[in-house]
Structures are given as C-alpha cells and as structure tokens.
Amino acid sequence: MTKNRYWAPIIISLIIIIIIGGILTWQRYHPPQLIEISLPPSPQFQGDVYIGGAVNNPGFYPIKAGDSIEALIQAAGGTSNADLSRLELYIPTVGEGKEPQKIDINRAEAWLLIALPGIGQSRAQAIIDYRQQHGAFRSITEITKVEGIGQSTYEQIKPFITVAD
Numbered sequence: 001m002t003k004n005r006y007w008a009p010i011i012i013s014l015i016i017i018i019i020i021g022g023i024l025t026w027q028r029y030h031p032p033q034l035i036e037i038s039l040p041p042s043p044q045f046q047g048d049v050y051i052g053g054a055v056n057n058p059g060f061y062p063i064k065a066g067d068s069i070e071a072l073i074q075a076a077g078g079t080s081n082a083d084l085s086r087l088e089l090y091i092p093t094v095g096e097g098k099e100p101q102k103i104d105i106n107r108a109e110a111w112l113l114i115a116l117p118g119i120g121q122s123r124a125q126a127i128i129d130y131r132q133q134h135g136a137f138r139s140i141t142e143i144t145k146v147e148g149i150g151q152s153t154y155e156q157i158k159p160f161i162t163v164a165d
Contacts, residue, residue: 048061049072051072054080056104056107057104058076103116103160105137105140113127116160126149130145136164
C-alpha cells in the first residue's frame, strides 16, 4: 500500500513540471519577424527603363533614385489584366537597339498625345474627340481621318503610335 500512496503526488508533480516547462518554452519562443529587404538606390544608374507587357502605354521611361516599381508602372499608364506576382527584368548588351516608345492612341490622354511630334493641344483634343465619336482606332493609319492630321503629320508620328488589340 505504501507504493500506491506515492503515485498521486508523483503524477501531480509531473503534470506541474510539464505545465511549467510548457509556459517557459512558450515565453522564450519568438515567432520569426518579417524581414524587409531594401536596396539603396544606385547613384551610378541613370537612364531609361523599358516597361512593357500588360501596361497601358509600354515604352521607355526615365528612372531616378527612389523610384518604386509601382511608380514606374503608373508612369506607363497603369496595368490592365496584369500578373504582378511575376516581373521580368531584361538588361540589354551595349549597343543593342532600343525600340522607340509607342503611345496607344486608343487610350492616351491629351498630355501624352501632345508629346508626339507635330501634335499640339488642339490636335490632341481632336484625336480624343474622334475616338469618342467613332470608337477605337482599328489601325494607326486611321488617325489621318482626324481633322488636322494629314499624311505629313502621320509620317512624323507613325514610329511612335500603336493601337491596342
């Protein structure tokens, strides 16, 4: 009978030790902290970055220290149907050709159209008005139907314009 008398205090002591051990272990546990990786802006890089894919106005845009990826995407007119979980970075070799920036004449606002050679405020507004009245341009040659844009103006802006699908 003496053996049975000690089992209850031993079991209670073991339970108390397990509980205290669990509490001490839990207090020392620190969940992993999120690590933010930030790279200092590179003062050596000056130039343009090409933004393409699912942006509204793909092309080359100037990059400056402190620019975020979001700011660059907004500079390219924002996104439509983009998978932002995957981004591609392509670094060309020295001397590799650079495509001119193309402006989507179906989506561009007046300020962007004014950047085209030979297009001022009134012609930019005429392009927007034509779009609103006739719908999207089906090809870049259709821009010659806009009042004030003839063949010579078309030849000047032809390398810089596109139409979205």
